[in-house]
Amino acid sequence: MRISKAVITAASRKQRTLPLQTLIDSDGTEKSVLAIIIEEILRSGISSICVVVCPGDEAAYSGAAGPYAGAITFVQQAEPRGYGHAIACARDFCQDEPFLHLVGDHLYVSEGDQGCAEALVRMAEMQESSVSAVQSSHESLLPYYGCIGGHRLAGDRGLYEVEHVREKPTPTEAEQTLMIPGLRAGHYLCFFGMHVLTPTVLTILDELLAQAPADSAVTLSDALDRLPGRERYLALESHGQRYDVGVKYGILTAQLALALNGQDRDEVLTRLLTLMVHREGARRVET
Numbered sequence: 001m002r003i004s005k006a007v008i009t010a011a012s013r014k015q016r017t018l019p020l021q022t023l024i025d026s027d028g029t030e031k032s033v034l035a036i037i038i039e040e041i042l043r044s045g046i047s048s049i050c051v052v053v054c055p056g057d058e059a060a061y062s063g064a065a066g067p068y069a070g071a072i073t074f075v076q077q078a079e080p081r082g083y084g085h086a087i088a089c090a091r092d093f094c095q096d097e098p099f100l101h102l103v104g105d106h107l108y109v110s111e112g113d114q115g116c117a118e119a120l121v122r123m124a125e126m127q128e129s130s131v132s133a134v135q136s137s138h139e140s141l142l143p144y145y146g147c148i149g150g151h152r153l154a155g156d157r158g159l160y161e162v163e164h165v166r167e168k169p170t171p172t173e174a175e176q177t178l179m180i181p182g183l184r185a186g187h188y189l190c191f192f193g194m195h196v197l198t199p200t201v202l203t204i205l206d207e208l209l210a211q212a213p214a215d216s217a218v219t220l221s222d223a224l225d226r227l228p229g230r231e232r233y234l235a236l237e238s239h240g241q242r243y244d245v246g247v248k249y250g251i252l253t254a255q256l257a258l259a260l261n262g263q264d265r266d267e268v269l270t271r272l273l274t275l276m277v278h279r280e281g282a283r284r285v286e287t
Contacts, residue, residue: 001128003098003121003196006041008051009086010034010061010104011077015246016054019104020064023255026262032064033245037102038071044118046100050093052077052086081209082217087197088205096199098124105246106193107254109261116240117194123159124196129232132162132224133192135242136183139171144244145190146221148235149178158237160189163228167221192238200230
């Protein structure tokens with residue numbers, strides 16, 4: 001299986017402006033969140049990229065993509081029918097081929113030379129199946145992510161056979177269906193914000209959309225929960241870090257992570273230390 005296409009979803013009405021935000025990347029260059037995500041994809045060897053947007057957002061996203069605008073195909077999500085529907089809108093672009101999928105409001109920092117998306121793509125090509133990146137996460141994070149249940153594959157510490165998927169489960173639901181032997185107590189495997197998906201996922205999404213009321217939303221987790229009944233579905237534990245820029249202080253946290261992982265690390269640490277010293281001094285004067 002060869003992965004040659006990628007789909008970025010960025011049509012959420014509440015978060016559509018997040019990929020347009022500007023940060024300083026690890027190389028010290030000012031870039032949009034969208035451009036940083038595109039570079040993560042290009043690093044995996046994929047150059048054909050689709051971005052799913054709200055109608056009318058194409059020009060803003062093309063500008064945010066900068067030098068990569070020519071590599072993008074824009075697809076509109078005309079109806080706000082959820083995350084799963086957004087991915088289904090890219091069916092014509094994917095043309096029954098497997099594809100890498102990243103969300104438009106997450107940034108990723110790898111702990112090694114290989115990028116997070118690159119590691120996921122190579123594993124999916126090797127296993128010839130859908131593979132979702134996951135990360136061991138404390139149960140306090142369950143309200144923010146989809147989560148998998150299953151079992152670890154023998155002989156491979158970071159690869160799991162997926163049996164169940166739940167979107168933002170409650171702690172009780174997670175304890176009943178999503179516990180995986182070997183994880184720390186109170187921890188679950190939550191989605192990392194990137195997947196390699198086979199055309200079967202698009203088929204399931206089409207089925208779910210056809211069955212659901214016209215004004216209802218369909219999530220990707222709904223489709224992924226059905227996928228193990230159709231074909232093999234795996235999860236790869238990522239050793240990088242994901243940063244959701246849509247949560248409180250998300251942009252700030254992502255910026256600090258990029259800076260501390262880049263060439264300006266010492267300068268940023270010095271500025272942070274100076275700020276903390278000044279704040280501590282002001283606090284002591286006040287008391």
